[in-house]
Amino acid sequence: MTAIANRYDFVLLFDVANGNPNGDPDAGNLPRMDPETSRGLVSDVSLKRKIRNYVELAHQGEKGRHIYVEDGSILNDKHRQAYRAVRPGDEKVEKDAKLNPGSDEEADKLRKWMCANFYDVRTFGAVMSTGINCGQVRGPVQMTFATSIEAIVPAEISITRMAATNEKEKKERQEGDDGDGRTDNRTMGRKHIVPYGLYRAHGFISAKLAERAGFEDNDLALLMEALENMFEHDRSAARGEMATRKLIVFKHANALGNAPAHALFDRVQIGRNINGEFREVDDPTLDNHPPARRYTDYMVTIDRSNLPEGVEVIERV
Structure with a gap:
């Protein structure tokens, strides 16, 4: 298969009920918050961890679906595997504590081996220069911090x-x-719990970087599958009840894209649902209504009018 040929941008909505979606170790494991707005935060690292966990759970041991950043794993051991494949029979590969590519060609082979074998390397990228040097890869998939739609009160x-x-x-x-x-x-x-919070994160998928990393259509399908289902297999007493509520994907007709990502994201608006009426979350009249405690207390709208030519909206959830 060949690398993906289209750029994608997506909006991910997920919620938490009576749980801690992402504890802050610098604040006694309190739910992460923006100190100025009191809106909840979930780091991009936390979201990527859940994607990795889902891929490992659903496709453990499958060729090309191994996970590079695992709990308790030794990264240099995985780098050494790449050197074994590129330098078969070389005794130094087994003995030396430090290894470096002997040429640009070998460095390219090492990077390609890591991308081909580890799903998260060809998806998110990695810096692999920790003693046993396999270079670095810029990942085609990047995600932002998730921010709650309204302020949270842990x-x-x-x-x-x-x-x-x-x-x-x-x-x-x-x-x-x-x-x-x-x-x-x-x-x-x-x-520490958040009684209820609806969070929004943005994601970006670059076809040009996918070409370099070897990120293919089946990898894209697995990413979407993970985003839809990752919370179903991430249950714990600390996290309460979490679920993916919306996954809105903007597909571009080419590799470079047909519109700026921020302009597409602005088309997705989230407000409070007051008796079927959409109200902005900063509407002062909301002070007369109880706080949101379930997903149906919100309303999600997508402006599909006058879409830029070459942009398709896909609602996966």
């Missing part, structure tokens, strides 16, 4: 643990028994 929930960690702790709890047959719950914990 809630801190206290929880208790019934079980003891060890025998000593168990005895201490029993000593605190007040006679009702229940041991004292002394182990406390906290969970």
Whole structure:
């Protein structure tokens, strides 16, 4: 197969209910927020991680669908695999802690091997110069931070643990028994949740960079599949209930594109649904209405009038 021939831009909408979509380690794992607007944030890195996890889960072990950035993996071991393929029988490949390509031709072969074998390298790109040097790849697929449509108000929930960690702790709890047959719950914990938030992220797919990385039509189909289903296999107690709600794709008729991405994104408007009426989220009359707590509290509109020539709108979800 050949690389994709069309440029794509897309809008991804997903929501969270009673969960933490992306904790901030610099803020005690509170949900990420814009400090000036209080709108929630989910990093592009977090979204790419979910795509990687879905691809690995759905196509584990398949040729060309391996994942480069895995939890606990050693990147240089994967670089060494490329050198084994490009330099068969070379003893230095197994022994040396540092390896570098001997020529531009070899460097190109190493990059191509990494792209051909690792889905996330040919999709998102990678810097692979960590000691065992396989160069770097600019990925054709890039994503922005996701931002919530309205400000979020995170809630801190206290929880208790019934079980003891060890025998000593168990005895201490029993000593605190007040006679009702229940041991004292002394182990406390906290969970940070967003009661509800609808998030919007933008994505870009470059056909020209896809040509260099070998990103093909079947890779594009898998990316769309992952965006639609990645939350279905990413459940955890911390993240609550998350789901992809909309995936709107703008397909261009050629590799360079037929319109600026921002102009296409502006055609997708999201407002509050008040008895079937669209209202801007900054409409002051919304103060008289309760906060959004489900997806149907919002309304999504797509302006399809006077679309630029060569641009097609595809609603995948």
